[in-house]
Amino acid sequence: MLLFLVRWWIYVFVLLNSGAVNSQNYRTVRDKILPFNKVVVDSLGHGNFSTIQSAIDSVPSNNKYWILINVTAGIYREKVTIPIDKPYIILKGSGKMRTWVEWDDHNTTAQSPTFQSDADNSCNDKVGFFGLQDTLWDNYGKHYYKFCTIEGAVDFIFGAGQSLFERCSINVIGRALGKWFVGYITAQARENPKDSNGFVFKNCNVSGNGSTFLGRPWRPYAKVLFYNTSMANIIQPAGWDLWDSSQHENNIMFAEYGNFGPGSNTSKRVNWTTTLDLKTVDMMTNISFIDSEGWVHQYQQF
Structure with a gap:
């Protein structure tokens, strides 16, 4: 219920x-x-x-x-x-x-979904989202999450939102589904190469229990970046999973840049991850990725 x-x-x-x-x-x-x-x-x-x-x-x-x-x-x-x-x-x-x-x-x-975001220009500041599977349906629109806690085990951040997660705690609770269960943090749903949406995790902390992939594509052009994020030793060495997108490896943009912690070792990552140049990383991690009009500044005044 x-x-x-x-x-x-x-x-x-x-x-x-x-x-x-x-x-x-x-x-x-x-x-x-x-x-x-x-x-x-x-x-x-x-x-x-x-x-x-x-x-x-x-x-x-x-x-x-x-x-x-x-x-x-x-x-x-x-x-x-x-x-x-x-x-x-x-x-x-x-x-x-x-x-x-x-x-x-x-x-x-x-x-x-515990929380469904069908919005444009929405901001969540110090909000907790707690679930097991499909916790946060970041469905569509531009969203800003700051100092939030997001908890789950399976695809618990999913959808086609264009979203920046900054200084958020990503809490994996894979043990809730069994000792050997392997979960997924993200399931991004970008449909085609012209879509601007994607998930960016900036200065976040990934921790918890069990074992998890960083994500799998819900749609063929899924886009996710983890940047300057602390990763505990719960990340599968391969990092990412194809799910049922085995014909779309070249379309998916799963990237990591400047992360740290035992789970951030990329030496055994799948060979179809994307290596981004610094210019692209700067563009995606800037607030302008979700806000070119100044609406975030407006909310911060209240």
Whole structure:
């Protein structure tokens, strides 16, 4: 049974801070003064709303101003959906915001994404994503993840998003599926060579238990880069797996650059990984890979 599924749409940001009241406020972002409202969600009824969804429902359609929804500490068992016609929403938590699924004891192989991101220009700051398989469906759009924790065992970061994961903790829990089980961190879904999407992991930390590949292609032009990332001794020496893409080795772009730790040894990696030049690495690891318009800077002002 899916307990908490968040679907992010345009300009949705998740932050880790507290202290909001229902009022009109203003922020100076570069040379602009941006008005925004604040509302409080409190599960005990001490805020403007007692559920996250009711606060989102209060946002008018075709919203044009930032709305800061401060979620106080508590457990919110609800399916949260932000419609595409309600942009400029910020969810701000006073504790680590976690999403999870509860498995049906009679069908433990059934999987649902813990978190689904169907968005453009969305940011997740200090958010925890916890699951086993298909934890984070980074479906499409440009996304920024910073200081997040993402946990799972099988394809637990997957989809066709164009996403930068910076200083995130990637926690592998392969032992949950057996002593000899080998998992997969990523399953990227780039469809053709003209698509700009791909996953970039920058200054991250890969740790946990069991054994895992860095990724396998969900679609024939999958693109993943691990850069300057610490890798524990849980990475399969081959590094990457083809899954059912044995005819597409030359189309896949799986790359590693400047990583460290016992799992980063590339001497036994598969021979079809991509060696990137420094110019390409700099381009992919720069914030401009996901943001050429300055929307990340806007969110950081709140």
